[in-house]
Amino acid sequence: MKNSKKDYQKILGSVQKPVLGEAGKTGTWSSKKPHIDLNTCIPAKSGKSSCFNCWLYCPEAVVTRTIPPQIDLIHCKGCGICMEECPVNAITMEEVKY
Amino acid sequence: MDLPEEEFIYPGTRACAGCGMALIYRIALKALGAKTLVTVPASCLTVLHGMQGFCSTKVSVYHTPFATTGASASGIVASLEDKGLENEITVLAFAGDGGTTDIGIQALSGAVERGTNFIYACYDNEAYMNTGVQRSGSTPYGVKTTTTPEGKLSHKKDMPKILEAHGIPYIATGIASYPLDLFEKFKKARTIHGSKYFHILSPCPPGWGYDPKDTISIGRLAVQTGFWILYEIENGIFKLSKPSSRYLDPLKRKPIEEYLKAQKRFSEMTQQQIKVYKVYIDNMWKDIKRRIECQN
Numbered sequence: 001m002k003n004s005k006k007d008y009q010k011i012l013g014s015v016q017k018p019v020l021g022e023a024g025k026t027g028t029w030s031s032k033k034p035h036i037d038l039n040t041c042i043p044a045k046s047g048k049s050s051c052f053n054c055w056l057y058c059p060e061a062v063v064t065r066t067i068p069p070q071i072d073l074i075h076c077k078g079c080g081i082c083m084e085e086c087p088v089n090a091i092t093m094e095e096v097k098y
Numbered sequence: 099m100d101l102p103e104e105e106f107i108y109p110g111t112r113a114c115a116g117c118g119m120a121l122i123y124r125i126a127l128k129a130l131g132a133k134t135l136v137t138v139p140a141s142c143l144t145v146l147h148g149m150q151g152f153c154s155t156k157v158s159v160y161h162t163p164f165a166t167t168g169a170s171a172s173g174i175v176a177s178l179e180d181k182g183l184e185n186e187i188t189v190l191a192f193a194g195d196g197g198t199t200d201i202g203i204q205a206l207s208g209a210v211e212r213g214t215n216f217i218y219a220c221y222d223n224e225a226y227m228n229t230g231v232q233r234s235g236s237t238p239y240g241v242k243t244t245t246t247p248e249g250k251l252s253h254k255k256d257m258p259k260i261l262e263a264h265g266i267p268y269i270a271t272g273i274a275s276y277p278l279d280l281f282e283k284f285k286k287a288r289t290i291h292g293s294k295y296f297h298i299l300s301p302c303p304p305g306w307g308y309d310p311k312d313t314i315s316i317g318r319l320a321v322q323t324g325f326w327i328l329y330e331i332e333n334g335i336f337k338l339s340k341p342s343s344r345y346l347d348p349l350k351r352k353p354i355e356e357y358l359k360a361q362k363r364f365s366e367m368t369q370q371q372i373k374v375y376k377v378y379i380d381n382m383w384k385d386i387k388r389r390i391e392c393q394n
């Protein structure tokens with residue numbers, strides 16, 4: 001790019017494309033990742049659609065509202081909120097190697 | 099009541115781990131849906147949206163200069179009205195506390211005085227976080243920031259009160275620790291014509307000095323100690339929201355020390371300063387009690 005007027009107009013008039021992982025693989029930001037114990041997790045154990053606190057409180061929206069809940073570890077930032085908010089302590093934070 | 103499953107923000111944004119603002123924005127967009135146009139001034143929320151060429155949200159976002167959030171919303175609404183789309187699309191202005199209580203206050207005041215049909219939401223992380231924690235008009239008393247190294251000397255601005263003086267039809271406070279309360283309020287605001295204002299406390303792990311896992315529990319403590327009060331003001335009628343209603347009784351409130359001690363930004367506060375907090379919280383609630391009694 002030469003930074004000519006035309007180039008700047010292109011920038012101003014551009015349409016931003018929505019993408020998954022706009023900031024890259026944010027899972028690499030932390031080495032600790034949540035692990036759900038399916039013998040303890042309420043929906044996994046009961047087969048009923050209930051709880052889903054991990055889905056509700058995740059700021060990154062990487063948990064699915066499914067039985068059992070699944071976590072996109074490539075983008076999970078490892079904050080640990082899901083672990084804190086799980087009512088039955090089914091989630092532990094574990095070291096994950098890349 | 100449950101939240102819809104559809105997401106409007108893609109995972110893998112530039113927000114920090116455990117960011118309260120990211121969760122607030124996620125819940126707000128769930129309530130407002132795909133037909134929402136957002137205008138955002140310089141802030142951590144700008145960064146969440148990403149760099150040139152790509153973005154993290156499915157809704158359209160307009161990046162507006164710092165002081166102009168309210169004015170940009172008026173312009174967007176006017177253009178929608180011109181195209182006959184004003185009933186189809188919700189205009190949402192989303193700004194930080196610096197961009198709302200200091201830098202954008204004039205444009206916001208003008209927009210609501212004109213009766214612009216939009217929702218303005220301030221996510222309040224109680225400092226200029228994106229530039230490295232400088233104090234704002236919304237930083238609470240005693241907080242250490244890079245510009246108040248000895249702790250801030252004055253209390254935070256009561257922004258909803260300032261908006262109330264404009265006579266707008268809807269004002270609400272919120273916090274992500276009570277996601278259903280926040281969701282319901284955005285849902286309701288969407289159906290009201292005119293200017294709607296949200297003030298949402300937004301815990302911030304690096305700026306407040308706590309472990310990211312505690313974003314929800316710290317927010318809950320803010321409500322349980324009576325520091326943060328959840329309410330709505332609809333056409334001048336004040337209503338305490340359910341999570342806060344029991345704290346009208348001072349004996350039900352947790353000691354404010356529990357909230358202060360959980361965060362590094364309040365470290366080194368003296369007993370005298372903690373007393374100032376107790377009086378401050380008592381006075382806020384006394385005002386609310388009087389108000390509720392007058393209404394009945």
Ligand SMILES: Cc1ncc(C[n+]2csc(CCOP(=O)(O)OP(=O)(O)O)c2C)c(N)n1
Pocket residue numbers: 140141142143164165193194195196197198223225226227228229234
């Ligand atoms: C006119 C102008 N002045 C200063 C800045 C630098 N700036 C960018 S974001 C920011 C902080 C915004 O604080 P706040 O509104 O509280 O949002 P937060 O970053 O805390 O989310 C500042 C000072 C700018 N972009 N434009």
Ligand code: SF4
Pocket residue numbers: 034057058059060061062063071075076077078079080081082083116
């Ligand atoms: S650790 Fe944080 S980002 Fe990862 S799934 Fe749990 S709440 Fe979501």
Ligand code: SF4
Pocket residue numbers: 036040041042043044050051052053054055069085086087088089090091
């Ligand atoms: S919060 Fe815990 S119990 Fe609830 S769905 Fe998630 S893992 Fe299961």
Ligand code: SF4
Pocket residue numbers: 112113114115116117118119120142223227228301302303304305
């Ligand atoms: S600094 Fe605070 S508000 Fe900004 S992205 Fe990080 S956690 Fe969120």
Ligand SMILES: [Mg+2]
Pocket residue numbers: 194195196221222223224225226227
């Ligand atoms: Mg801020």
